[in-house]
Amino acid sequence: MSAPASAQDDTLRADLAADMPGLMELYRDLHATPELSFQEFETAKKLAARMRALGFEVTEGVGQTGVVAMMKNGEGPTVMLRADMDGLPVVEQTGLPYASKQIAVPASGVETGVMHACGHDTHMTGWIGAAQLLVDRKDEWSGTLMMIAQPAEELGEGAPAMLEDGLYERFGTPDYAIAFHDAAQFPAGMIGYSPGFALANVDSVDITVPGIGGHGAYPHTTKDPIVLASAIVMKLQTLVSRESSPLDPAVITVGSFHAGAKHNIISDEAKLQLTVRSYSDESRKLLLDGIARVAKGEAMAAGMPEDRLPTVTIADPYTPATFNDPDFTQRMMAGFATRFGAERVMQVPSVMGGEDFGQFKRYAPDEVQSLIFWVGGVPQEQFDAAQRGEADLPSLHSPFWAPDAEKVIATAAEALADATLRLMPMGGE
Numbered sequence: 001m002s003a004p005a006s007a008q009d010d011t012l013r014a015d016l017a018a019d020m021p022g023l024m025e026l027y028r029d030l031h032a033t034p035e036l037s038f039q040e041f042e043t044a045k046k047l048a049a050r051m052r053a054l055g056f057e058v059t060e061g062v063g064q065t066g067v068v069a070m071m072k073n074g075e076g077p078t079v080m081l082r083a084d085m086d087g088l089p090v091v092e093q094t095g096l097p098y099a100s101k102q103i104a105v106p107a108s109g110v111e112t113g114v115m116h117a118c119g120h121d122t123h124m125t126g127w128i129g130a131a132q133l134l135v136d137r138k139d140e141w142s143g144t145l146m147m148i149a150q151p152a153e154e155l156g157e158g159a160p161a162m163l164e165d166g167l168y169e170r171f172g173t174p175d176y177a178i179a180f181h182d183a184a185q186f187p188a189g190m191i192g193y194s195p196g197f198a199l200a201n202v203d204s205v206d207i208t209v210p211g212i213g214g215h216g217a218y219p220h221t222t223k224d225p226i227v228l229a230s231a232i233v234m235k236l237q238t239l240v241s242r243e244s245s246p247l248d249p250a251v252i253t254v255g256s257f258h259a260g261a262k263h264n265i266i267s268d269e270a271k272l273q274l275t276v277r278s279y280s281d282e283s284r285k286l287l288l289d290g291i292a293r294v295a296k297g298e299a300m301a302a303g304m305p306e307d308r309l310p311t312v313t314i315a316d317p318y319t320p321a322t323f324n325d326p327d328f329t330q331r332m333m334a335g336f337a338t339r340f341g342a343e344r345v346m347q348v349p350s351v352m353g354g355e356d357f358g359q360f361k362r363y364a365p366d367e368v369q370s371l372i373f374w375v376g377g378v379p380q381e382q383f384d385a386a387q388r389g390e391a392d393l394p395s396l397h398s399p400f401w402a403p404d405a406e407k408v409i410a411t412a413a414e415a416l417a418d419a420t421l422r423l424m425p426m427g428g429e
Helices: 008-033 039-051 120-135 158-166 167-170 225-243 283-303 326-340 358-362 380-387 405-423
Strands: 058-062 067-073 077-084 142-148 176-187 191-193 196-199 201-210 251-259 269-278 311-314 322-324 345-347 369-379
Touching: 008 039, 008 058, 008 120, 008 405, 039 058, 039 067, 039 120, 058 167, 067 120, 067 158, 067 167, 077 120, 120 142, 120 369, 120 405, 142 158, 176 380, 176 405, 191 326, 196 345, 201 225, 201 283, 201 405, 225 251, 225 269, 225 283, 251 311, 269 283, 269 322, 283 311, 322 326, 322 358, 322 369, 326 345, 326 369, 326 405, 358 369, 369 380, 369 405
Parallel strands: 077 142, 077 176, 176 369, 191 345
Antiparallel strands: 058 067, 067 142, 191 369, 196 322, 201 269, 201 311, 251 269
C-alpha cells in the first residue's frame, strides 16, 4: 500500500515553508472571525473559494454549511482529508493581537463571545496547506482526493449531517479517512496516535426525579427529591466501579444538579444532567441501561409511587467512539516516524473526549479505513515550565488556549500531504 520514500521527501518541507506566510495570514483571519456550529457561513465561503482557486470541484451547503472539494487525478483509491470549522461560545482571553471579538447567539439563545478555543482554525489552515502541497504534486499521486470541511463538530452533529445529506452517495465512499486534532497536553510539533479506540462514545443523559414537596420543618410529610437524587448520584458511581470491567474505561459524571428554591421548602422535583463516556457499544449499553435501573430502583427503595418514578432521557443523536484501524494507523505512523523522526511520533493513551470524525468510518465500516492523530500545540517554553511545576497549561476549550499555531499547521499540513502521497502512489502500490 505504501510507496517507498521518493524525491518528494526532499522538497515537501521546503515548499511548505514557502507557503507558510500565506497560511499564517489565513490562520489569523480564521482565528479572528470564528463562527458557531452550523453558523459557519463565512468560514465555509473562504475555504470553498480557496479550494476552487486550487482547481477542486467544490460543493457547498452539504450538511447545512459543509464543504466538499473533489479532485480526481487518475485511477486509484479515494483519500478523504477532513477539517472541522466551528468555534465555541467562549470569550477569548489570550491577549493575542488577532484575538476574536466576535459575538453570536448559540442555540441557548444567550448572546456570547465566540472563540476557536479548540483549535479548529489550525485544523482548517493545515488542511488548506496540505491541499496546496498535493495540488503542486499531481504528477506524484493517482486517485481521488476528497477534502471535507465539516460543520458543527462541537455539537457532534456535523459529520452525521453531511452523511445524511448523501455525502458518500453523492461523492463516493472513501477508502481512507484521515484527520488531525491539535493537542493542549503535548509540545508543539509532536505527533501522537492511539491505535484502536482513540476517543469515546459521548452520551448526554437527563434524569428528572419527582418528589412530594412540603415544608422543610416537616420532612416526614414529604418525599424529598434531593435526598433521592443524591442517592442516585452516589449509586451511579458503582456502575463504573463495580459493574464495568476495570479494563474497559468508562465515565459517568453528574455535571448538574438542580432542585429547590428556598431554605425551608422541600422541592417536588430534582434534575440531574450527566455526561456518560465509553468506548464499545457493549459498554455504552451497560452504562445507559444501568442508569435507568439505578434511578428506578433508588426511587422504589425510597417509597416513591409508580406514577412518580424518575424519567431518564438520553439525547439523540449521540457522538459514537472514534476508532483508528490499528494496522492502518501503524503503517501511517511508521511513515511519519521516518519523515519527522521517531522522537516526534509516539503512541499516547486514548482519551474520553468525543469527536464525530468517527461517524465517517461507522457509516461504512467495511469500506473505510480511518485515522485521527494528535498534533501537539503547547509552545515549548510553556511545556517546559509546566514540566518543572512552574506553570499550569490551559486545556482545549479554555479562553486562554493559544497554541504555537505555526508549528501545528506546518506539522499537520506536511503529515496530511505525506500520508496522502503514500496512500495514492503514482502507478499503484
